[in-house]
Amino acid sequence: MCVRNNEQLSSAHVGEKMIRSLARLFVVPTLFCSFGFAQNAWTPKEINDMRDIRDAALSSDYGYQELSYLTDSIGPRLTGSAQYNAAADYVAAEMRKLGLEVTLEKATVPHWVRRNESGELVTYPGQANHFPQKIVLTALGHSVGTPADGVTAEVVVVNNSDELHALGDKVQGKIVLFNAKYDDRLRDAGYSFDAYGDAVRYRGIGPAEAAKLGAVGALVRSVGSADYRLPHTGLTLVDPKGKNVPAAAVSAEDADLLARLTKRGPVQMKLVLNTEMLEPVTGYNVIADLKGSEHPDEYVIVSGHLDSWDLGTGAIDDGAGVAIAMQAVETIHRLNLHPKRTIRFVAWVDEEGGISGALQYAKDYPAAKHFGTIESDTGAGHPIGYITDSSDEAFKVLAPIAPLLEEMGVVVNRTGEEAGADISPLSWAGVPGFAPLMDSRKYFDYHHTAADTLDKVDPKELRENGALVGVLAYGLANCAKTLPRIAKPVPDWMK
Amino acid sequence: MCVRNNEQLSSAHVGEKMIRSLARLFVVPTLFCSFGFAQNAWTPKEINDMRDIRDAALSSDYGYQELSYLTDSIGPRLTGSAQYNAAADYVAAEMRKLGLEVTLEKATVPHWVRRNESGELVTYPGQANHFPQKIVLTALGHSVGTPADGVTAEVVVVNNSDELHALGDKVQGKIVLFNAKYDDRLRDAGYSFDAYGDAVRYRGIGPAEAAKLGAVGALVRSVGSADYRLPHTGLTLVDPKGKNVPAAAVSAEDADLLARLTKRGPVQMKLVLNTEMLEPVTGYNVIADLKGSEHPDEYVIVSGHLDSWDLGTGAIDDGAGVAIAMQAVETIHRLNLHPKRTIRFVAWVDEEGGISGALQYAKDYPAAKHFGTIESDTGAGHPIGYITDSSDEAFKVLAPIAPLLEEMGVVVNRTGEEAGADISPLSWAGVPGFAPLMDSRKYFDYHHTAADTLDKVDPKELRENGALVGVLAYGLANCAKTLPRIAKPVPDWMK
Numbered sequence: 001m002c003v004r005n006n007e008q009l010s011s012a013h014v015g016e017k018m019i020r021s022l023a024r025l026f027v028v029p030t031l032f033c034s035f036g037f038a039q040n041a042w043t044p045k046e047i048n049d050m051r052d053i054r055d056a057a058l059s060s061d062y063g064y065q066e067l068s069y070l071t072d073s074i075g076p077r078l079t080g081s082a083q084y085n086a087a088a089d090y091v092a093a094e095m096r097k098l099g100l101e102v103t104l105e106k107a108t109v110p111h112w113v114r115r116n117e118s119g120e121l122v123t124y125p126g127q128a129n130h131f132p133q134k135i136v137l138t139a140l141g142h143s144v145g146t147p148a149d150g151v152t153a154e155v156v157v158v159n160n161s162d163e164l165h166a167l168g169d170k171v172q173g174k175i176v177l178f179n180a181k182y183d184d185r186l187r188d189a190g191y192s193f194d195a196y197g198d199a200v201r202y203r204g205i206g207p208a209e210a211a212k213l214g215a216v217g218a219l220v221r222s223v224g225s226a227d228y229r230l231p232h233t234g235l236t237l238v239d240p241k242g243k244n245v246p247a248a249a250v251s252a253e254d255a256d257l258l259a260r261l262t263k264r265g266p267v268q269m270k271l272v273l274n275t276e277m278l279e280p281v282t283g284y285n286v287i288a289d290l291k292g293s294e295h296p297d298e299y300v301i302v303s304g305h306l307d308s309w310d311l312g313t314g315a316i317d318d319g320a321g322v323a324i325a326m327q328a329v330e331t332i333h334r335l336n337l338h339p340k341r342t343i344r345f346v347a348w349v350d351e352e353g354g355i356s357g358a359l360q361y362a363k364d365y366p367a368a369k370h371f372g373t374i375e376s377d378t379g380a381g382h383p384i385g386y387i388t389d390s391s392d393e394a395f396k397v398l399a400p401i402a403p404l405l406e407e408m409g410v411v412v413n414r415t416g417e418e419a420g421a422d423i424s425p426l427s428w429a430g431v432p433g434f435a436p437l438m439d440s441r442k443y444f445d446y447h448h449t450a451a452d453t454l455d456k457v458d459p460k461e462l463r464e465n466g467a468l469v470g471v472l473a474y475g476l477a478n479c480a481k482t483l484p485r486i487a488k489p490v491p492d493w494m495k
Numbered sequence: 496m497c498v499r500n501n502e503q504l505s506s507a508h509v510g511e512k513m514i515r516s517l518a519r520l521f522v523v524p525t526l527f528c529s530f531g532f533a534q535n536a537w538t539p540k541e542i543n544d545m546r547d548i549r550d551a552a553l554s555s556d557y558g559y560q561e562l563s564y565l566t567d568s569i570g571p572r573l574t575g576s577a578q579y580n581a582a583a584d585y586v587a588a589e590m591r592k593l594g595l596e597v598t599l600e601k602a603t604v605p606h607w608v609r610r611n612e613s614g615e616l617v618t619y620p621g622q623a624n625h626f627p628q629k630i631v632l633t634a635l636g637h638s639v640g641t642p643a644d645g646v647t648a649e650v651v652v653v654n655n656s657d658e659l660h661a662l663g664d665k666v667q668g669k670i671v672l673f674n675a676k677y678d679d680r681l682r683d684a685g686y687s688f689d690a691y692g693d694a695v696r697y698r699g700i701g702p703a704e705a706a707k708l709g710a711v712g713a714l715v716r717s718v719g720s721a722d723y724r725l726p727h728t729g730l731t732l733v734d735p736k737g738k739n740v741p742a743a744a745v746s747a748e749d750a751d752l753l754a755r756l757t758k759r760g761p762v763q764m765k766l767v768l769n770t771e772m773l774e775p776v777t778g779y780n781v782i783a784d785l786k787g788s789e790h791p792d793e794y795v796i797v798s799g800h801l802d803s804w805d806l807g808t809g810a811i812d813d814g815a816g817v818a819i820a821m822q823a824v825e826t827i828h829r830l831n832l833h834p835k836r837t838i839r840f841v842a843w844v845d846e847e848g849g850i851s852g853a854l855q856y857a858k859d860y861p862a863a864k865h866f867g868t869i870e871s872d873t874g875a876g877h878p879i880g881y882i883t884d885s886s887d888e889a890f891k892v893l894a895p896i897a898p899l900l901e902e903m904g905v906v907v908n909r910t911g912e913e914a915g916a917d918i919s920p921l922s923w924a925g926v927p928g929f930a931p932l933m934d935s936r937k938y939f940d941y942h943h944t945a946a947d948t949l950d951k952v953d954p955k956e957l958r959e960n961g962a963l964v965g966v967l968a969y970g971l972a973n974c975a976k977t978l979p980r981i982a983k984p985v986p987d988w989m990k
Binding site: 076081136229312455 | 563564567568569570576577578580581582585619620621622623624626628629631721722723724725747748751752755756759807940941944945946948949950951
C-alpha cells in the first residue's frame with residue numbers, strides 16, 4: 001500500500017492513521033460472543049455455508065497460483081504501464097472463467113516512468129584519487145527528473161523538519177537528505193505501521209519542504225527495517241503549480257554514510273534521476289460481479305489493488321490483496337453458493353499513485369448501493385483479526401461469525417480509522433469498510449523494494465486471508481441486519 | 496574472504512575445508528589448563544603484559560576508526576584499482592604514525608574491472624506485450640564479458656553437476672543456471688561456512704563446466720542466506736587457455752523465478768556483462784614491523800587482506816581483518832611493550848583474486864624466519880575461540896594464555912586445515928597459522944554483496960577480536976618455547 005503524503009492532502013494521512021491503529025490491534029483482543037439483537041443475522045445454513053467457505057479456502061491453492069502468475073509472468077504493474085494493462089486483462093479473463101460478469105472500468109491515471117538513476121559522491125573527506133563512491137538510491141514515485149547528466153551539489157543532512165527550517169536558506173543550492181529512521185523497536189513490538197507512519201512523512205512532503213527553501217534535490221532515508229542496502233520507493237508530493245526538486249530514497253547504509261561523512265567535511269554528490277511524468281492515460285479497475293440472488297443491485301466489495309511499484313514484482317503490495325480477493329470469490333463460486341447481495345470483486349488501479357481508480361469508482365457508483373467493502377492491502381501475513389472503519393456496532397452484528405474465525409486464529413476485532421485506501425471514498429460516504437489485520441512485522445523489510453517478490457508470501461498464510469475475506473464477504477452479502485453507516489469527514493483535497 | 500575455486504586448483508578447497516572445520520568448533524569446546532612442559536613459555540610479567548594488551552584493546556576505538564576510514568572514505572578496494580592503492584598508502588601512513596618500519600612491497604596483481612551489467616527476460620511464459628522482466632544479477636569476479644550488447648539465449652536450470660552432465664550437449668547455445676541453495680539450517684546450527692562451502696563450488700567451477708558443454712553463459716544462484724534480492728559476487732575460474740563464458744550471480748529470488756518459469760515454458764534471457772580483464776598491474780602488500788628486541792629477524796605476522804570486492808565497501812571482508820590487525824599492533828605499541836620477535840603487520844593485496852600478494856611474500860621472505868602467523872578473515876563477530884592450522888601441541892604451548900582469553904569469552908581451541916588464505920603459503924612450509932574463530936551466523940548475509948558496509952560491524956565485537964589477536968601476537972612474539980612446525984602438502988597449482 002502507499003501512504004499518500006501530500007501535506008495539503010492531509011487526508012492522505014488517513015492512511016497513516018488507519019495503519020497506526022492497526023498496530024494497536026495487536027494489543028487488545030476483543031472477543032465477541034453473540035448478542036441478542038444479532039442472533040438472527042444469518043440462518044444456521046448460512047453459518048454452515050460460511051464454515052464451508054472457510055474450510056474450502058484454507059485448502060485451496062487458487063489464490064497462490066493467481067499470485068504466482070501475476071508476479072512471475074507479468075511482473076511489476078506500475079500504473080500506466082503495459083504490464084498493468086496486461087494484468088488487468090489477465091484478472092478479467094480469470095474472473096470470466098468463473099462465470100462472473102466482468103467489466104474493465106476506465107479511469108484516467110498518471111503515467112510516470114523511471115529510466116536510469118544513479119548517485120555518487122563526487123568529492124568527500126578522505127577521497128582517493130578523485131574516484132567517486134557509489135550511493136545506492138532509487139527515485140521516489142512521481143519525482144521530477146534531473147537534467148540528463150544529473151545535478152551535482154553539496155549534501156546537507158537533517159533528521160527532521162525542525163532541523164531543516166533551522167538551516168533556512170543555508171540549504172539553497174544543496175541536496176537535502178532527510179535521515180529519519182524507521183523504529184525497529186516499534187516493529188518488534190508489533191507496531192510496524194506506526195514505525196512506518198513516523199518515518200514515511202518525509203518521503204511525501206520532505207522534497208517539497210526542501211524545494212521551498214531553495215534546495216536543488218532531496219533524498220530520504222529508505223523507509224523500512226532491512227539492512228541490505230535496499231532502496232525503498234513510494235509516492236512523493238509533486239505540486240503541478242509549485243516548485244519541485246528531484247527526489248530519491250537512499251539505502252539506510254548510504255544515509256548513514258552521508259551522515260558520517262558530512263560531519264567530517266563537505267560532500268559533493270551527483271544525482272541522476274532520469275524520470276518523467278508523461279501524459280495521463282486510461283487505466284482500468286477490474287470489476288467482476290457474483291450476482292446477488294435477492295438484491296443484485298446491492299454490493300459487497302472484496303478487493304485489493306492491482307498496481308504495484310516497479311522495483312519488485314508487487315507480491316506483498318498488493319498482488320497478495322488481489323489474490324486474496326480472487327480466492328474469496330472463487331471459493332464462494334466453486335461451492336455453488338448464491339449470495340443475496342452481489343459480491344463485487346474489484347482489482348483497483350493506481351492505489352500507489354493517488355487512488356485515481358477508487359475515486360473514479362466512487363463517482364460512477366452510488367455509495368448508497370454498497371452494503372460493505374473489504375480491502376486487503378497489508379501483505380499476506382497470518383491474520384490475527386480484522387478491522388472495520390465503522391464502529392463496534394458492526395462487530396456486534398457480525399458476532400455470530402466470530403466462532404468460525406476464532407477457530408482459524410482470527411481473534412482480534414477493532415475499529416480503525418481507515419480500512420483501505422481504495423475503499424476510503426465509499427467510507428467517507430458511510431459505507432462500512434473492513435480489512436484483515438495481519439501480522440506485519442516483516443512487511444516493511446520488503447515493501448516498495450526490489451525484494452517484494454513471490455517468495456515473501458507464505459501460501460498457507462495467503463489461504464488464511466482468503467478464508468477470512470471469503471467468510472466476511474459472504475456474511476455481509478447475506479446479512480439480515482443492517483450495519484451502522486457512519487459518514488466520515490471528506491478530506492480537504494477531495495473538495 | 497574468497498574461497499578460491501579452480502577445480503584444478505584443488506587446494507583452493509583448502510580454504511573451504513578450513514572453513515568447514517571452523518564451524519565444527521562451535522560444538523566441542525576444548526578448555527586448556529597449563530601443561531607442565533609449557534609452564535615457562537612466558538614470565539609472569541609477560542602474562543601481565545598480555546592482560547594489559549587485552550584490556551587496552553577492549554577499550555579502544557582505534558581499530559573501528561581505521562575501519563570507518565577505509566570503508567567510508569576510501570570505499571571498495573578491488574585489487575588493481577586506484578582505491579586499493581589509496582588504501583595501501585593510507586594504512587602505510589597510519590603505521591608510520593606509530594613509528595613502525597613500513598614498506599609497500601610490490602606484487603603483480605590482476606586488474607579486472609566491472610562496468611555495466613544487466614539481465615532481463617526477453618520472452619517468458621505469460622509475458623505481457625513483449626515487455627522484458629528484470630533479473631537482478633552481478634558479474635562474477637574475473638568473468639569474461641559478453642559482447643557490448645549482450646548475449647541472448649534460452650536458460651536451462653540445473654541443481655548440480657550431475658544434472659548438467661545429464662543434459663550433455665542440450666546445453667549448447669544456452670545459458671546455464673546453477674541453482675544450488677545455501678543451507679540455512681546449517682547456518683542456524685552455527686555451520687555458516689559449511690553451508691557456504693557446499694553452495695559456492697558452482698561459482699568457481701560451474702561456468703567452466705558449462706563452457707565445456709557448449710553453453711554461451713553461466714549463472715549461479717547467489718551464495719548466502721539473505722532474501723533481499725541481493726547478488727553475491729566472488730571469484731570464478733577463468734582458464735587463460737581454455738573456453739570461458741560470461742558468468743554472473745543472480746539473486747536468490749531471481750534464481751527461483753527462473754526455476755519456476757522454465758518449468759512452464761521456454762525462457763529467453765539477455766545477459767549483458769560489460770567486464771574486462773586488463774593487463775596486470777603492480778599491487779602492494781603493506782608491511783609494518785614492530786621490531787623485535789631480541790630476535791628482530793624472526794617474525795610473527797598479524798594480518799588481514801586489504802583488497803575487497805567492489806559492490807560494497809569491504810567492511811566485513813576484510814576491512815575488519817585489517818582493522819583487527821591494526822588494533823593489535825597499535826595496542827602493543829601504545830603500551831610501550833617491546834616484543835622479543837618482530838611483530839609484522841601485513842595488509843595483503845589480492846586475497847580475493849588469487850592471493851598473488853601472499854604468494855609474492857612467500858617468495859620474498861623465507862618461511863624459516865617466521866615463528867607464527869595470524870590472519871583474521873571471517874568478519875568481526877564475537878570470537879568464541881581461535882584455531883591453528885598446526886596441531887594440538889601448539890595449544891598446549893599456548894595454554895598459559897588460555898585464562899586471559901577465557902575471561903573474554905574465547906574458550907574454544909581447535910586445529911583446522913587452513914587458518915587463512917594469505918598465510919597458507921607460509922603454512923605449507925610449516926609455519927603455524929592462527930585465526931580468530933568468530934560467530935559467523937550473519938556473515939553470509941552480507942559477504943561479497945553491496946551490503947558489506949560499516950554498519951555490519953559491531954565496534955565491541957571488533958575490539959574483542961583486536962584483543963584476541965593482540966594477546967596472541969605478543970604471546971607468539973615472546974614465546975620461550977618453539978611451536979610444532981608441520982609442513983603441509985603444497986597444492987598442485989603451486990607446483
